[in-house]
Amino acid sequence: RTLRIGLIPGDGIGKEVIPAGRRILEALPASLKLKFDFVDLKAGFESFEQTGSALPDATVDVLRNECQGALFGAVSSPTHAVKGYSSPIVALRKRLDLYANVRPVKTVLNAAKPIDMVIVRENTEDLYVKQETTRDTPEGKVAEAIKRISEKASFRIAAMAGDIALRRQKIRESSPSIHSKPLVTITHKSNVLSQTDGLFRTVSKQALSDPKYASVAIEEQIVDSMVYKLFRQPEDYDVIVAPNLYGDILSDGAAALVGSLGLVPSANVGEGFAIGEPCHGSAPDIQGKNIANPIATLRSAALMLEFLEEPEAAAKIYAAVDANLEEGKLLSPDLGGKATTDEVVEDILRRL
Amino acid sequence: RTLRIGLIPGDGIGKEVIPAGRRILEALPASLKLKFDFVDLKAGFESFEQTGSALPDATVDVLRNECQGALFGAVSSPTHAVKGYSSPIVALRKRLDLYANVRPVKTVLNAAKPIDMVIVRENTEDLYVKQETTRDTPEGKVAEAIKRISEKASFRIAAMAGDIALRRQKIRESSPSIHSKPLVTITHKSNVLSQTDGLFRTVSKQALSDPKYASVAIEEQIVDSMVYKLFRQPEDYDVIVAPNLYGDILSDGAAALVGSLGLVPSANVGEGFAIGEPCHGSAPDIQGKNIANPIATLRSAALMLEFLEEPEAAAKIYAAVDANLEEGKLLSPDLGGKATTDEVVEDILRRL
Ligand SMILES: CC(C)[C@H](C(=O)O)[C@@H](O)C(=O)O
Numbered sequence: 001r002t003l004r005i006g007l008i009p010g011d012g013i014g015k016e017v018i019p020a021g022r023r024i025l026e027a028l029p030a031s032l033k034l035k036f037d038f039v040d041l042k043a044g045f046e047s048f049e050q051t052g053s054a055l056p057d058a059t060v061d062v063l064r065n066e067c068q069g070a071l072f073g074a075v076s077s078p079t080h081a082v083k084g085y086s087s088p089i090v091a092l093r094k095r096l097d098l099y100a101n102v103r104p105v106k107t108v109l110n111a112a113k114p115i116d117m118v119i120v121r122e123n124t125e126d127l128y129v130k131q132e133t134t135r136d137t138p139e140g141k142v143a144e145a146i147k148r149i150s151e152k153a154s155f156r157i158a159a160m161a162g163d164i165a166l167r168r169q170k171i172r173e174s175s176p177s178i179h180s181k182p183l184v185t186i187t188h189k190s191n192v193l194s195q196t197d198g199l200f201r202t203v204s205k206q207a208l209s210d211p212k213y214a215s216v217a218i219e220e221q222i223v224d225s226m227v228y229k230l231f232r233q234p235e236d237y238d239v240i241v242a243p244n245l246y247g248d249i250l251s252d253g254a255a256a257l258v259g260s261l262g263l264v265p266s267a268n269v270g271e272g273f274a275i276g277e278p279c280h281g282s283a284p285d286i287q288g289k290n291i292a293n294p295i296a297t298l299r300s301a302a303l304m305l306e307f308l309e310e311p312e313a314a315a316k317i318y319a320a321v322d323a324n325l326e327e328g329k330l331l332s333p334d335l336g337g338k339a340t341t342d343e344v345v346e347d348i349l350r351r352l
Numbered sequence: 353r354t355l356r357i358g359l360i361p362g363d364g365i366g367k368e369v370i371p372a373g374r375r376i377l378e379a380l381p382a383s384l385k386l387k388f389d390f391v392d393l394k395a396g397f398e399s400f401e402q403t404g405s406a407l408p409d410a411t412v413d414v415l416r417n418e419c420q421g422a423l424f425g426a427v428s429s430p431t432h433a434v435k436g437y438s439s440p441i442v443a444l445r446k447r448l449d450l451y452a453n454v455r456p457v458k459t460v461l462n463a464a465k466p467i468d469m470v471i472v473r474e475n476t477e478d479l480y481v482k483q484e485t486t487r488d489t490p491e492g493k494v495a496e497a498i499k500r501i502s503e504k505a506s507f508r509i510a511a512m513a514g515d516i517a518l519r520r521q522k523i524r525e526s527s528p529s530i531h532s533k534p535l536v537t538i539t540h541k542s543n544v545l546s547q548t549d550g551l552f553r554t555v556s557k558q559a560l561s562d563p564k565y566a567s568v569a570i571e572e573q574i575v576d577s578m579v580y581k582l583f584r585q586p587e588d589y590d591v592i593v594a595p596n597l598y599g600d601i602l603s604d605g606a607a608a609l610v611g612s613l614g615l616v617p618s619a620n621v622g623e624g625f626a627i628g629e630p631c632h633g634s635a636p637d638i639q640g641k642n643i644a645n646p647i648a649t650l651r652s653a654a655l656m657l658e659f660l661e662e663p664e665a666a667a668k669i670y671a672a673v674d675a676n677l678e679e680g681k682l683l684s685p686d687l688g689g690k691a692t693t694d695e696v697v698e699d700i701l702r703r704l
């Protein structure tokens with residue numbers, strides 16, 4: 001099988017980590033019978049400055065018509081409002097209907113406080129519909145934004161969370177884990193937002209009441225309390241499902257628990273399509289120095305493969321990354337090491 | 353001076369901690385020349401069940417017409433949607449225009465990792481305007497909520513944050529602290545919400561550019577990154593100002609850093625009026641057991657006094673609480689101790 005993969009480095013360290021993602025895919029053992037074909041695509045602030053578009057139509061068209069997956073690096077947000085510029089990754093998620101943003105956060109097993117959770121973030125609506133208006137009043141400007149929660153999007157994201165919980169349980173049967181049974185925690189703020197978050201809550205419960213999830217325990221947490229618990233008892237959580245904005249916040253919080261955003265992957269997942277995307281940003285402060293941690297991108301490539309139904313190839317990448325971290329000799333500076341991006345990549349390729 | 357204070361225990365452990373708040377106010381030394389006069393007021397789920405109203409008009413009227421301040425315990429949220437019930441504390445904040453929710457989070461000075469920050473949360477708007485609608489579509493229900501950000505509310509909350517930064521700096525002149533200079537961190541998500549959070553960001557910067565804040569450093573953080581930093585480098589933060597919902601989430605996150613929500617106070621502050629409110633909830637699981645930690649409420653009483661221009665009285669309460677914690681002998685179970693609520697209160701009263 002040959003997979004055609006779009007490569008969208010974007011800005012800043014995106015240009016350093018996406019090539020690492022390409023290298024690991026190319027280095028997968030031939031025995032997997034998996035080939036890759038790459039196409040370079042533009043998006044981001046540099047693209048905006050050069051072409052007038054942060055997300056050129058050509059990028060969306062090639063992804064939609066030719067590719068099965070993609071790797072997306074990071075984009076710089078301008079520090080001042082720039083007319084006509086808006087985040088290409090948010091637009092891409094919506095235009096390709098990549099309705100789930102899946103963010104696993106996991107320590108290596110020998111960690112002092114092992115955690116192993118995945119945040120399943122709704123990826124198309126909530127405040128990210130970006131419908132905003134501003135009006136002048138005698139007391140000054142008043143701006144409003146719409147937070148939209150739909151039954152359809154809530155149902156499918158909760159079902160995705162249930163499926164992931166089952167899949168994780170399956171994998172655990174053959175490898176050690178801190179969890180004994182699958183758990184999905186529904187996060188919302190329905191004590192204040194009874195209609196929007198209330199709908200998310202009700203529909204999520206309904207989706208997860210399907211008999212196929214009978215083995216999955218279901219809990220709920222108000223988002224503020226979820227953040228509290230995330231920091232007090234992170235080891236308790238398995239799969240957390242949340243509307244878009246809470247998922248954004250929770251996944252950065254969870255990343256803090258494993259020591260560096262440079263370790264945390266994500267996948268933007270739709271029907272038969274997945275974009276791997278490291279959770280970190282474009283990090284202009286370290287760009288061009290060859291010290292960015294490539295692990296978030298390597299794990300994102302693996303996560304993309306999982307959702308393209310190539311779990312074996314994904315497992316190989318995860319294992320090689322874990323082996324590098326467990327040995328702890330060649331680490332990038334964000335983890336307290338001195339290795340360059342290239343040295344980390346090469347160490348991991350050797351372990352494939 | 354005599355202050356008339358409303359006591360609103362609400363539900364659950366609110367009934368155990370609010371009496372503790374009353375006791376500490378009554379026990380303040382006579383040399384302060386401060387007297388209190390208390391009035392018991394109803395609110396909460398029990399009030400809703402008994403009177404049909406979670407926030408009886410009488411409660412609001414007495415507070416508005418007779419009181420200078422109040423102590424609010426906690427209220428239970430029904431586990432299922434109950435027609436006509438909505439959170440009385442959210443309503444009270446808006447009806448009395450208590451525009452700032454001030455939440456200091458501080459370890460004792462001998463802590464291994466000392467932190468000392470205050471979260472200044474806008475308290476009247478954002479998604480808490482609770483304007484929601486639901487419509488049926490061919491694809492199922494779609495619910496929408498309004499997030500409202502105004503120039504007026506953003507300006508005054510940022511100015512409050514600046515004032516608090518200056519006041520904290522003043523107190524530090526005469527007592528040891530981990531901070532050398534005042535810092536206000538503006539939190540928002542303007543990379544996605546360019547109009548609403550963009551307005552909050554611009555107006556906050558404008559408010560803090562007043563020459564009276566010249567000694568205060570100003571920074572900004574995107575909310576997801578703020579949560580990440582909160583957990584990685586909490587010692588860096590002094591005053592954090594945020595729109596309502598982010599402030600809600602950040603303050604629970606910060607509470608996790610000091611070990612227990614049972615330690616964290618808040619004040620809902622308007623012009624010449626303040627309601628002290630522990631950050632914890634009604635905790636039905638431990639209600640009636642006399643083991644709730646009273647410290648969040650005692651500190652909330654002190655915080656109320658600060659905003660009623662009684663800093664000396666406030667300082668006495670803070671010092672007594674810190675002394676109890678520093679000794680670490682009489683602690684409630686949430687802190688790993690075995691003391692009852694009453695024992696903790698009595699130990700602290702002795703130290704006044
Ligand atoms: C850059 C930003 C628009 C984005 C988001 O909020 O989704 C980022 O924080 C992320 O988590 O992917």
Ligand SMILES: CC(C)[C@H](C(=O)O)[C@@H](O)C(=O)O
Nearest residue numbers: 191192224439441442600631
């Ligand atoms: C109970 C709830 C409505 C409230 C809020 O969201 O403001 C609480 O979380 C708080 O922080 O005071």
